[in-house]
Amino acid sequence: MPIRPDERQVRLARLLDEFGVRLRAAVEAQCGRNSALDPDDLEQEVRIRLWHALERDRNAPFNASYIQRVVLSVVIDGFRRANVRAAEPLPDEDGITVEALVERQGPDRSAVDAEQLRGIAAAMAALPIRRRVTMQLHLQGFSLVEIARLTGSTDEAVRKLVTRGLEELKTRLRELGLGEFDE
Amino acid sequence: MNKSSLSALYRRLTAAPEAQAVVSVDIDTLARLAAGEHLGERHDATVAMLAQSSVHASALRVAGHIAQAAETLASAAHGVDRALPAHRGRRVMVRGAGRGWQWAALAASVAVGFALLLSREAPTTRDAPVAVETPAPVVPGDQILFGSFEEGTPALDGATGEHSPQAEAIFVDDFGA
Numbered sequence: 001m002p003i004r005p006d007e008r009q010v011r012l013a014r015l016l017d018e019f020g021v022r023l024r025a026a027v028e029a030q031c032g033r034n035s036a037l038d039p040d041d042l043e044q045e046v047r048i049r050l051w052h053a054l055e056r057d058r059n060a061p062f063n064a065s066y067i068q069r070v071v072l073s074v075v076i077d078g079f080r081r082a083n084v085r086a087a088e089p090l091p092d093e094d095g096i097t098v099e100a101l102v103e104r105q106g107p108d109r110s111a112v113d114a115e116q117l118r119g120i121a122a123a124m125a126a127l128p129i130r131r132r133v134t135m136q137l138h139l140q141g142f143s144l145v146e147i148a149r150l151t152g153s154t155d156e157a158v159r160k161l162v163t164r165g166l167e168e169l170k171t172r173l174r175e176l177g178l179g180e181f182d183e
Numbered sequence: 184m185n186k187s188s189l190s191a192l193y194r195r196l197t198a199a200p201e202a203q204a205v206v207s208v209d210i211d212t213l214a215r216l217a218a219g220e221h222l223g224e225r226h227d228a229t230v231a232m233l234a235q236s237s238v239h240a241s242a243l244r245v246a247g248h249i250a251q252a253a254e255t256l257a258s259a260a261h262g263v264d265r266a267l268p269a270h271r272g273r274r275v276m277v278r279g280a281g282r283g284w285q286w287a288a289l290a291a292s293v294a295v296g297f298a299l300l301l302s303r304e305a306p307t308t309r310d311a312p313v314a315v316e317t318p319a320p321v322v323p324g325d326q327i328l329f330g331s332f333e334e335g336t337p338a339l340d341g342a343t344g345e346h347s348p349q350a351e352a353i354f355v356d357d358f359g360a
Contacts (some may be wrong), residue, residue: 002217002266015256022252023245030244054260062260067199067253068246069214075242076210083200095268116187117196124193129231136234139193149219151229154320182186 012054016047023071030141036082037075045074048093084182123172134158135165194237206236213239217246 023046024039031037051068053062124132130151137147148158170181189343208229215284233239 008263008266012260015259015263019256020248023249026245026248030239032246049270050256057266063257064250064253065218067256068217070240071249071253071297072210072213072217072246075245076238079198079238079241083198087334090322111352113192113195114191120192120196133227133231133234136193136197137230137240139190140234140240141190141233142240144245146247150216150233150323152221152226166189177269180186181189181192183189 012051019067020047027075031075032139037078042074042078046070047080049074113116116173119173119176119178120169123169123176126172127168131161131165131168134161135169138162138165196234197237197240206232206329208233208236208239213243213246217243217250 020043024043027037027039027042050067053060053066053070070164124136127135134147134151134153137150138144142150144155144158144162147162148155151158153161166183173179173181211234212222212229216229233243336341
């Protein structure tokens with residue numbers, strides 16, 4: 001049954017609402033609730049872009065691939081904006097460098113973090129390439145299935161690489177005097 | 184003392200602007216990876232680069248997890264547009280095979296009516312006034328279109344386009360002989 005043109009906008013808005021719920025859930029699950037991304041802002045920006053695409057040219061392709069591209073673009077832009085905001089120095093006060101004041105966790109904690117980061121980078125670089133990439137993807141949060149698909153391997157092979165890789169990383173970091181680590 | 188998280192530390196390491204600066208994975212490539220495509224020769228190098236960027240890795244994971252929702256949205260949006268009335272100038276894909284014959288019958292009746300209208304209103308050759316036209320100047324290549332049958336339609340002589348005396352003889356004759 002044909003619908004009125006004004007009803008089109010209502011239906012599309014409802015579809016975008018439903019998609020937005022899933023998008024926010026994916027962002028919170030994959031990027032963490034404490035990440036630099038605001039799921040609401042990200043969902044709003046994706047919604048605006050998709051709405052413009054639907055209204056600008058109704059004969060243009062509007063498929064899942066296009067929607068994913070919009071999401072990818074918005075997520076990456078969101079992270080980059082967050083990095084820019086974090087890197088901007090605050091104005092000086094009374095000649096004191098504020099960057100030092102901003103490190104509320106204290107200089108000792110910052111030094112430990114920096115040392116740990118350098119240790120992880122060194123330990124990772126020492127891994128064989130195949131195990132290294134698998135470990136990197138694992139630490140980035142990809143599941144075993146996702147890693148298997150990206151690397152062209154099997155779930156079982158990935159599981160073994162991750163298990164051995166974690167043991168090796170923890171051993172190297174312990175030898176560097178950086179303490180114990182959780183996964 | 185709480186243990187540090189390897190994953191959290193590694194993501195911080197790979198989120199730094201310095202780490203992002205060396206990663207060049209474009210949106211199209213990420214979209215193809217999210218769709219499960221293999222990138223051929225550059226696949227392994229691209230995945231290795233992706234693994235060193237928490238920004239790109241996070242974006243790819245999000246895109247992968249909304250893949251099904253994206254399919255649903257795209258399909259449903261097309262369904263909404265297909266349901267628009269035909270008079271808006273959009274193509275309407277009628278749902279269900281049962282309505283097909285109704286559209287065919289409507290189209291056929293419109294065509295028949297239009298044909299009847301044309302046949303009633305079209306002027307006959309006896310009614311149409313004879314237009315006396317001044318022959319257009321003949322130029323090479325236009326001889327077929329602008330030639331006059333009263334004067335004799337010149338025939339093109341092969342590639343030269345010149346008049347053929349033999350052809351003119353057909354039209355110029357002494358019927359009284």
